[in-house]
Amino acid sequence: MIKLRHRILIEQLSNLHANHLAIQTVGPSTQDLVIYFDFEESFSLESPEGTNIWEKFEDFSSPTGLSFSGWVGFFGYEFLGSQFGVSLKAPRDLDLPPIWFGRPQSIIRLESENTIIESTDEVREKEIKKILGQTIIPSALANPQNPPTCNLNFKEYESIFKKAREAILDGETYQIKISQRFDAPTRLNPLAAFGKLHKSNPAPEAFLLQTPSFAIVSCSPETIIQKEGRKITTRPIGGTYQRKDSSFDGSVIERFLQDPKEVAEHNMLVDLERNDLSTICEQGTVEIRKFREVESYSHLHHLVSTITGRLKKGISLRNIVQAMLPGGSITGCPKVRTMQWIDQLEPCFRGPYTGSFGSIADNGDIQLNLIIRAMLILGDHCYTQAGGGIVVNSTPEYEFKENQTKAQALLDLLK
Amino acid sequence: MITILDHRDSFTRNLEHLLAEFDKVQVIDRKSISFADIQASKILVFSPGPGCPGDYPESQAIYQEMKGKIPMLGICLGFQLILEQEGSKIIRQNQVLHGVESEIMVNKKSVTYRGVATPVKVGRYHSLQIDSNTLKDLSPEFKITSNDPIRNVPLSFENLKLKLFGLQYHPESFLSKEGNKIISNILHESMEQRWKAHRSS
Numbered sequence: 001m002i003k004l005r006h007r008i009l010i011e012q013l014s015n016l017h018a019n020h021l022a023i024q025t026v027g028p029s030t031q032d033l034v035i036y037f038d039f040e041e042s043f044s045l046e047s048p049e050g051t052n053i054w055e056k057f058e059d060f061s062s063p064t065g066l067s068f069s070g071w072v073g074f075f076g077y078e079f080l081g082s083q084f085g086v087s088l089k090a091p092r093d094l095d096l097p098p099i100w101f102g103r104p105q106s107i108i109r110l111e112s113e114n115t116i117i118e119s120t121d122e123v124r125e126k127e128i129k130k131i132l133g134q135t136i137i138p139s140a141l142a143n144p145q146n147p148p149t150c151n152l153n154f155k156e157y158e159s160i161f162k163k164a165r166e167a168i169l170d171g172e173t174y175q176i177k178i179s180q181r182f183d184a185p186t187r188l189n190p191l192a193a194f195g196k197l198h199k200s201n202p203a204p205e206a207f208l209l210q211t212p213s214f215a216i217v218s219c220s221p222e223t224i225i226q227k228e229g230r231k232i233t234t235r236p237i238g239g240t241y242q243r244k245d246s247s248f249d250g251s252v253i254e255r256f257l258q259d260p261k262e263v264a265e266h267n268m269l270v271d272l273e274r275n276d277l278s279t280i281c282e283q284g285t286v287e288i289r290k291f292r293e294v295e296s297y298s299h300l301h302h303l304v305s306t307i308t309g310r311l312k313k314g315i316s317l318r319n320i321v322q323a324m325l326p327g328g329s330i331t332g333c334p335k336v337r338t339m340q341w342i343d344q345l346e347p348c349f350r351g352p353y354t355g356s357f358g359s360i361a362d363n364g365d366i367q368l369n370l371i372i373r374a375m376l377i378l379g380d381h382c383y384t385q386a387g388g389g390i391v392v393n394s395t396p397e398y399e400f401k402e403n404q405t406k407a408q409a410l411l412d413l414l415k
Numbered sequence: 416m417i418t419i420l421d422h423r424d425s426f427t428r429n430l431e432h433l434l435a436e437f438d439k440v441q442v443i444d445r446k447s448i449s450f451a452d453i454q455a456s457k458i459l460v461f462s463p464g465p466g467c468p469g470d471y472p473e474s475q476a477i478y479q480e481m482k483g484k485i486p487m488l489g490i491c492l493g494f495q496l497i498l499e500q501e502g503s504k505i506i507r508q509n510q511v512l513h514g515v516e517s518e519i520m521v522n523k524k525s526v527t528y529r530g531v532a533t534p535v536k537v538g539r540y541h542s543l544q545i546d547s548n549t550l551k552d553l554s555p556e557f558k559i560t561s562n563d564p565i566r567n568v569p570l571s572f573e574n575l576k577l578k579l580f581g582l583q584y585h586p587e588s589f590l591s592k593e594g595n596k597i598i599s600n601i602l603h604e605s606m607e608q609r610w611k612a613h614r615s616s
Contacts, residue, residue, distance in 0.1 A: 268514035
């Protein structure tokens with residue numbers, strides 16, 4: 001381990017020229033980051049139905065001896081759906097693996113005033129220190145060609161919205177999350193994009209995952225699974241208000257907390273997450289620790305609750321993933337029937353969007369988020385998807401606009 | 416043993432944890448439940464779920480088969496399923512309620528609400544309702560025990576002779592502060608004879 005008495009810049013990581021690189025936000029501050037690279041073993045899947053991956057996660061035969069030893073990567077939405085027992089049929093129109101995970105052999109921790117370098121190989125540790133000391137060769141963030149387009153115009157969205165609303169009136173679903181995909185013919189530098197996003201919109205679950213074939217840059221605010229020992233925590237976000245001018249925060253937040261639509265949406269999510277935790281937790285241990293707190297981000301306010309439980313004995317990673325994912329805040333409720341409706345109504349598959357990124361340690365600890373507020377970088381194109389919950393008293397105009405607002409922090413990267 | 420007949424709802428596990436405060440609970444999908452599973456239970460609970468009772472013919476058949484032989488409790492969809500089987504009709508509500516905490520008008524003399532603190536506030540998740548104009552088609556042993564105070568929406572029933580109970584709202588929701596007491600009343604009543612035997616032994 002090498003400790004530097006200063007915090008390096010995210011841009012300096014570009015000198016590593018890593019094929020695969022992941023950055024995860026950890027801890028209560030949005031500033032502490034862990035950078036994972038030098039992946040020795042990694043795997044992905046050809047189709048979402050692959051199931052033998054669980055054995056890989058439970059093979060602890062080669063611990064790295066670093067402060068983190070385990071897997072880092074993502075589960076795509078369709079893979080999680082199939083594990084949950086819902087087979088999704090929307091066309092896979094982008095070339096991406098349904099999941100990707102790797103075991104990092106080198107780690108850099110960025111703390112408020114320190115940089116800690118760890119690697120399984122001491123020679124490599126010294127080399128990393130040297131590389132990080134080199135001058136940064138500035139790289140362009142983006143080369144915008146044309147403005148982004150969306151896969152749904154208002155008329156198309158409205159038509160989907162009406163079908164979703166009929167389903168609600170019939171009791172098929174109580175709340176359904178419908179998303180739109182924005183596509184920009186822009187080549188984006190993943191590391192530079194993450195650096196900019198981390199400055200403009202720091203978030204508790206912001207991350208970067210960079211591979212030779214694709215990259216995901218995100219300012220996700222939402223933790224779906226935080227597991228330490230047998231304690232498991234989830235922090236569902238439900239309810240969104242626009243934030244145009246922070247000087248009005250006080251009165252806007254007051255209105256937000258009294259808005260019956262937002263309150264009902266959030267209540268539903270709290271009951272849904274209590275349910276999912278109850279699947280894997282000991283009876284009587286599922287508790288709402290924090291209820292309906294407001295968190296404010298650059299363009300938005302959110303309602304967040306914190307729910308915890310104590311896991312039953314013998315619960316595996318697979319049990320946890322199947323109980324908690326896909327996250328209720330990105331499907332709607334009840335999950336199974338609602339996911340089938342989403343599959344019918346949305347024009348394209350979701351891929352990493354509304355899947356889950358994070359770390360799975362050999363000691364069983366887990367930090368997994370929901371992949372939202374994310375930019376997918378694939379060759380010469382960038383894609384960001386944004387959606388919102390449709391409930392009985394939603395209006396298509398408002399929801400359509402809210403989706404744009406949710407995409408804005410990402411679309412700003414393209415300017 | 417309490418058995419929950421599950422309709423793949425996202426609140427079933429909350430119900431399981433609530434019921435587990437009183438007895439062992441097994442959750443079984445409606446399609447894979449066996450007669451032995453039902454026979455082993457003191458009460459059969461029909462879970463909430465999406466859609467309408469007509470989507471679940473297996474559950475309808477189980478209700479008809481077991482009626483009078485074992486106590487049964489229907490929650491939300493389960494409540495509608497029992498009353499529809501008994502002759503009432505299901506309609507869309509004028510005002511759909513999902514995730515709404517609502518105060519309800521209860522019959523304090525009923526078994527379901529015995530000793531329940533008022534005002535009774537419950538968590539509601541329903542698009543559909545029992546058409547109150549069709550309550551007259553029920554046999555008189557079915558007593559409606561609570562209603563929506565503004566709109567004419569039946570919200571619970573009890574049939575003490577056949578030990579059948581139903582709640583349109585969700586006693587397992589964190590919004591239903593008296594959920595535990597209501598379930599306790601229903602379980603004690605449905606296990607009454609065993610209860611007495613247990614106490615006198």
